[in-house]
Amino acid sequence: MSAIEYKLYENVFIETNLQSVDYDAVILILYPEDIQVPLPRHIQSFIDKIAKVDKHIHKTTTVWNCDYVSGERLVLSPTGKISPYHDARVVREAAYKGMVRAMDAGAKKPLLVVQNVVNFPDGQLVCILGALEALYIPLQTRERDNTKNISWIGLHSEEKLSEQFEKTVRNALALEKSRILARDIAGSDPERMTPVNIVNYVKSSFSGDSNIFIKVIDDSNTINEEYPLLAAVNRAASQIDRHKARVVEIEYRPSDPSRVTQTLLLVGKGVTYDTGGADLKISGKMAGMCRDKSGAAAVAGFLKACSLLKPPHLKVIGVLCLCRNSIGEDSYVPDELLVSKSGKTVRVTNTDAEGRFAMADSLFKMGELAVKELNPHLYTIATLTGHARLCYGNYTAALDNHSARSTNHSSALQFSGSRVGEGFEVSVIRPEDLTVNNGKGKGEDLIQVDMDAKARHHQLAGGFLIKVGGLEDKNVKYTHLDIAGGAGSPPSEPTAVPILTLCHVHKVLM
Template identity: 25%
Template sequence: MKIEVEKNSLLNVDAESLVIGIFENIEDSKHLIDEIDAKLDGSINERIEIGDFKGKMGQISTIYTRKKIPAKRILLVGLGKKEDLDYERIRRVSGIVIKKIRDSEVKKFKIWLMGLEKTDLKVEEIARAITEGAILGNYKFYIHKTEKLDEIKLVEEFSVVYNDLIDEIKNGIRSGQIIAEATNFSKDLTNEPANIATPTYIAEQAKKMADELGIKCNIYGEKEIEEMKMGSFLSVARGSNEPCKLVVLDYNPNENLETIVLIGKGITFDTGGISIKPSMGMWEMKQDMAGAAAVIGALKAISQLKSPLHIVGITPLTENTPGGRDPNLPGDIVKSRKGKTIEILHTDAEGRLILIDVLDYANEFKPKVVVDIATLTGACAVALGIYASGLFTTDDDLANKLIEAGEETQERLWRLPLWKDHEKIMESKIADVRNINPNRKEGAGASNAAGFLKHFIGDYRWAHIDIAGTDLESKGKDYTPPGASGVGVRLIVQFLKNWGKKSG
């Protein structure tokens, strides 16, 4: 999508549609209304007086200007109460607007910079929120459609207009566009079916992106992974006929910079293995690589935003199927890269098996912080639903920083327990650890999974994010269409942005 900045006065904007945000307390927007109404013979005030427009959040009302001003239409969009306006609400309003414009088959529009009446909001961040909401809300995944393509409507271009502060607006648009397009890139990877988005395909897409942006990218196959002694990862991979891959994206490799490692679970399709899943809903398991897609998308954004950190993204990629040459069997014992042995009691607890070898491999980069993100447990989805991802860490400061980034992006996190009990319960009688606690009555599946991972971390600060309930948007929201949600990209980028400010 093409996005422009235009310096102009309100009444001189020439557009097919000009979007103007109006607060629910009309007095808070009176200066805008009166300026336009002086040319439109009171059309806006009349609409307000008869109750056709009340400024409620997301309400839209169209006024045709009849050539009294250059803009052909004014779209009044409700911002709700002034005291409730924040960047998330601006994103939501922008997403609502883009869908309204798109459905009217208008390809271009302009939007007057909204929200300046709320003095605690920054111009740059307002412009970023407008941009993110528009690009994310305009997203559609349709590349496999061959029919009715003429019915697919997308907005091609919009402009943010204001009479001042153009540099701040440009900066906000640039960052918003980078982050939103990286999120949509992540969505594309996740929405692809498993017969296309194989480990090889995802590795190739990551390499193509990395080459375009100057990110160092290494892709390792089974032989190299075996040489790295990643026995736990390979125990899952050898259940599939699709070759596994390990992708390592290395941005800003400089020994003088703080290193943060991001790890994303990349199960490109999860049947459950020998412990096979029920067939109903199994098609959603193509999205079991959403963590990997989030990490790849985050690296795409981070490199363009020129983060002052050394960021390494690692994604182990494989299917979990029972049809390969040597699938895991319940009761098998395998050896991890760290040297610990794992009793595999359930082959559908495979995500943790591929993550643990990478958590140990992360030590090679001498990181200060490691964050892994994974669609790991149905238990987390049961606990938190679609409303928040689960956060597990014993580091209070790291937890607070991640939660703050989640609030800023509204990719919210909720911290769940990670106690020594959850590590202890994952110990095995015949191996070092087991991959599940078979006593279902004891519950705490999400925390137990995090406790299992903790057995394999190194000498670094660590957090685990479980996105099992938030990776898929089934119905669609204001700026998140149905399908892959792209969760994690904006969260990680904001976390690193905040961290980079501290480091820079």
């Protein structure tokens, strides 16, 4: 099954009656009293009463027998104290925990109370998304047994129908479908999501979308000629058909081209498994490397959001750079001198820095295309460096080139991320992050990575992409997103970042 189907008025319902017989549990997020979020009728007195029995209800998720709600089962999920430093993630986490607790209690038809919280303007959207995220079942589990899905969900905002709330629900369902696609690609194992299997999954996921156009480049000669750095990474895997590199271009075109005001071009790292290559990952560092395709997964997910929500003002081109960094007798190795599509010679210094090679030639091609497009903005999205995780933990590092920095785009991403529950940190590419990539020997324009560098590894990776992509002097807005910290590591499920933020900042939502 390619995606879990949530459809409004089929298995997702806007419910105005908290005592409806159609549900077997009600989930309520408990906000701190100082925020003054009004509770539904009858429930306030019930909570005041049980708070005298157990003050812990404001600290941990609990389940209570309550005559005032559907199913006579009330799940209370507290946010805990909310300080000025908190953003919408506190809502997402409470909704997620509440849904998990409801399922653990045996609920099959949960009803979620979606309050309107002044502190969080997009809080209702984030609340629904947090609950839906808890319902995600990995693709390979669904394919074995698809009977475990909760297929009946209620959402209660108030005791009357609201056009605005219905729009919020429709946005949430479209975004979750997009995130499911991304999680399926990112989280499935290296054999379930080989390059060819990703291609088939993507084609299936977009079948019937009249505004989406897909082009797959899989011919070995074309890969070698047009994507030489990707081809180098691909060499050790190129004799195994299911692991051979593919480049997938997905384009969203709105129905009326005259309304387009911006073109987005996104390049995603899709390394289906990263052994490190000849610079082999050792001491258990290889486990979890099936998540190295999270960037490409996010690009596909964002295109899915566009196909569903149909923003009239955007044209979007996404590129999935799919390959496997294997080790074998044909592995690319340090000391090789390669010629990129941009014409720059690059000395290989560490085969475990394959992600920048996987994206480099597509980035150059998209940069060349960008100058012909209307108001272009170029992105790379990748689980690129462990350094980004060391610097920022589970947050995404956003790095602008000179042109994007003139509009403070990374700051806009950070703001949108705070609104929709995805964390971003603004990082800065400085002159030394560009020059550190310059070749050191004769015949080298660039080196893959400076192995003597002691710091700024995610910044210099951004600098490498700018240089190899021919973007150093080009007046094209470009932002590199290193999602190594934010994408999610096993055993946690993939987060599908930064789909929500991109949809928010580029006004994809209805």
